[in-house]
Amino acid sequence: MGQPRRSNSGQWRPPLPAPSHRPRARPLLFWLMKILRLADYKKSPNIPRLLLRTIFSAACSIPKSCRLSPFPCSTPDLPHFSCRNIHSHSGPSRYPILKAKARPSPEARTCRQSRAFSSHLLNNPNPDHHCGVAPSPRPTPPRCHNLDPLSLAPPLGCSNIAVSLAAPLTLNNKQQPSHRTTHSQSAKMTVPDSFPHKHKVAVIGSGNWGTTVGKVIAESTSEHPDVFEKDVQMWVYEEKVRVDGETRNLTEVINTKHQNTKYLEGINLPTNLIANPSIEDAVKDATILIFNFPHEFINNICRQLKGKILPYARGVSCIKGVTVTDDKIELICEFIGEQLEIYCGALSGANIASEIANENWCETTIAYNTPPCDRHVANGNGQANGNGNGAYEEHRDSRGQIVKTKLTPVPEDYPPLDHEVLHTLFSRPYFTVSMVSDVVGVSLGGALKNIVAIACGFVEGHGWNMTAKTAVMRRGMLEIIQFAREFYPETIQPATLWEESAGWGDMIVSCTAARNWRYSKMAVERGVSIQEIERTELNGQKLQGISTSREVSSFLRARGIEDKYPLFKLVDGILDGKVNVNDIPSLFRKN
Ligand SMILES: NC(=O)c1ccc[n+]([C@@H]2O[C@H](COP(=O)([O-])OP(=O)(O)OC[C@H]3O[C@@H](n4cnc5c(N)ncnc54)[C@H](O)[C@@H]3O)[C@@H](O)[C@H]2O)c1
Numbered sequence: 252m253g254q255p256r257r258s259n260s261g262q263w264r265p266p267l268p269a270p271s272h273r274p275r276a277r278p279l280l281f282w283l284m285k286i287l288r289l290a291d292y293k294k295s296p297n298i299p300r301l302l303l304r305t306i307f308s309a310a311c312s313i314p315k316s317c318r319l320s321p322f323p324c325s326t327p328d329l330p331h332f333s334c335r336n337i338h339s340h341s342g343p344s345r346y347p348i349l350k351a352k353a354r355p356s357p358e359a360r361t362c363r364q365s366r367a368f369s370s371h372l373l374n375n376p377n378p379d380h381h382c383g384v385a386p387s388p389r390p391t392p393p394r395c396h397n398l399d400p401l402s403l404a405p406p407l408g409c410s411n412i413a414v415s416l417a418a419p420l421t422l423n424n425k426q427q428p429s430h431r432t433t434h435s436q437s438a439k440m441t442v443p444d445s446f447p448h449k450h451k452v453a454v455i456g457s458g459n460w461g462t463t464v465g466k467v468i469a470e471s472t473s474e475h476p477d478v479f480e481k482d483v484q485m486w487v488y489e490e491k492v493r494v495d496g497e498t499r500n501l502t503e504v505i506n507t508k509h510q511n512t513k514y515l516e517g518i519n520l521p522t523n524l525i526a527n528p529s530i531e532d533a534v535k536d537a538t539i540l541i542f543n544f545p546h547e548f549i550n551n552i553c554r555q556l557k558g559k560i561l562p563y564a565r566g567v568s569c570i571k572g573v574t575v576t577d578d579k580i581e582l583i584c585e586f587i588g589e590q591l592e593i594y595c596g597a598l599s600g601a602n603i604a605s606e607i608a609n610e611n612w613c614e615t616t617i618a619y620n621t622p623p624c625d626r627h628v629a630n631g632n633g634q635a636n637g638n639g640n641g642a643y644e645e646h647r648d649s650r651g652q653i654v655k656t657k658l659t660p661v662p663e664d665y666p667p668l669d670h671e672v673l674h675t676l677f678s679r680p681y682f683t684v685s686m687v688s689d690v691v692g693v694s695l696g697g698a699l700k701n702i703v704a705i706a707c708g709f710v711e712g713h714g715w716n717m718t719a720k721t722a723v724m725r726r727g728m729l730e731i732i733q734f735a736r737e738f739y740p741e742t743i744q745p746a747t748l749w750e751e752s753a754g755w756g757d758m759i760v761s762c763t764a765a766r767n768w769r770y771s772k773m774a775v776e777r778g779v780s781i782q783e784i785e786r787t788e789l790n791g792q793k794l795q796g797i798s799t800s801r802e803v804s805s806f807l808r809a810r811g812i813e814d815k816y817p818l819f820k821l822v823d824g825i826l827d828g829k830v831n832v833n834d835i836p837s838l839f840r841k842n
């Protein structure tokens with residue numbers, strides 16, 4: 252890797268990749284022209300055509316072996332990048348990487364895995380060797396779900412993003428250049444990569460998943476002191492717990508024993524994860540808020556947080572559920588954003604807390620649409636906030652509407668808060684993160700699968716088996732997609748539900764191994780209501796499927812369309828005791 256260098260305008264540029272990794276366009280062209288000249292192409296016009304066709308078809312062929320591998324590459328410099336990702340981003344473009352490096356849009360920069368991907372390619376001209384498969388042509392850069400291919404055309408002032416993509420980005424890779432150009436100051440102004448402020452992270456909620464995510468994050472903040480403050484505050488809904496024969500406050504137990512004995516027993520927590528019973532104090536000065544509690548408490552918690560957080564804080568909701576108010580349905584992350592006047596993304600995936608807490612590998616999906624005002628575009632003109640020509644780009648919600656709240660941009664003396672930073676914050680060797688922009692797919696996939704999981708528990712409790720459950724899962728997924736298309740047609744990307752952990756992955760794990768499935772099965776087996784089981788068996792944990800089913804059904808009923816969602820309707824009926832589990836097969840009978 253070379254040294255950081257200055258452009259003609261005096262601006263710092265990242266170093267060029269090592270010469271052996273540079274594109275070899277010139278020698279290639281040279282030889283091509285030589286062959287054509289030798290073949291006297293003016294007399295044989297078919298030769299150039301044949302040559303081009305051969306090159307093009309070679310570039311299009313990706314070995315199938317790579318497409319099928321579900322495992323992450325084991326390369327130490329790219330621990331979270333999998334062959335599957337390489338495949339899902341592959342396409343027929345002849346020089347896709349060079350194209351993306353030359354003219355990416357802001358979305359391309361924030362696209363999932365882009366940093367890892369570009370640095371990986373620059374460091375490894377043939378990325379496939381890490382996957383243990385036969386070499387293949389270079390794959391395309393990562394694809395964003397909301398990325399219009401046309402947006403790869405160069406918007407004004409984006410030219411220097413090419414430079415940031417071309418250089419391995421700075422947060423994960425220790426060989427990075429030590430300067431990052433900011434955008435709002437003059438083009439010649441540079442800021443060292445060590446920003447005066449680091450992001451302070453607070454986790455709001457400390458249940459089974461809340462504590463697990465707290466652990467993940469506290470490990471990351473320790474590992475990245477250049478980006479994050481080490482200590483992570485975790486708000487704990489204070490309770491008395493019995494430990495070693497004594498009754499103590501849960502917060503005190505967490506801070507002394509470094510275990511959440513009530514909600515995540517037996518897991519050692521990092522000492523920089525600090526339990527705090529005061530929500531106000533826990534979020535003080537935090538720039539990144541992680542929301543992680545059962546969705547039933549969302550109204551109350553948002554009320555407590557209003558006016559108590561930094562105006563430029565940003566959120567990620569790990570909550571699986573929806574909010575229904577006045578016959579309006581809202582994604583939890585957007586509800587949080589609206590209430591607290593911030594932007595909030597969503598994390599969801601096939602994630603069973605105890606497995607991640609035990610550091611068993613799995614993957615997850617984060618949907619985050621970096622608000623235009625936070626896009627630190629280091630372009631040739633030093634323009635900030637959006638499209639680089641001085642115009643302010645509005646932030647839009649998942650219904651395509653301009654967000655009413657005028658967001659306060661994250662100040663420039665913090666590391667830019669975007670896909671890269673969030674990817675860094677949540678990634679662990681045992682937790683692979685995919686970054687996407689489809690907030691609807693990720694949120695609804697996570698919320699609505701809980702209804703399906705309850706149905707699967709009923710089916711299994713009744714004595715039917717895996718094949719019956721599969722039918723219910725399939726039906727459930729169709730209703731989820733239909734729901735997303737009906738209520739969020741503007742931005743839903745159904746591919747998210749097929750391709751991401753937050754879609755089919757979560758559906759499968761939820762219907763075969765998670766709590767909503769397990770305890771609804773138990774309810775049928777014991778002949779008691781699921782609410783009764785929640786009260787007696789879960790030691791304070793919550794089954795989100797019960798309230799989600801109620802909320803979604805009341806929303807559909809209010810619109811007179813519940814019959815369009817027969818599985819959702821049936822689960823609600825069973826929860827009410829009005830319908831019998833035996834009626835489930837009737838959904839599948841065609842008249
Ligand atoms: N547990 C998992 O494996 C898992 C995995 C992925 C996603 N999720 C999702 O994460 C979210 C949080 O789930 P969890 O498993 O951490 O919670 P949990 O089921 O462990 O719920 C208990 C939590 O609720 C809190 N609580 C109880 N009464 C409260 C009140 N009145 N006000 C505020 N908080 C109160 C408790 O203190 C505790 O932290 C849910 O939406 C869930 O669907 C869970």
Ligand SMILES: O=P(O)(O)OC[C@H](O)CO
Binds near residue numbers: 600765767793
């Ligand atoms: O245990 P559950 O049913 O709340 O589900 C946990 C996760 O959502 C599974 O991905």
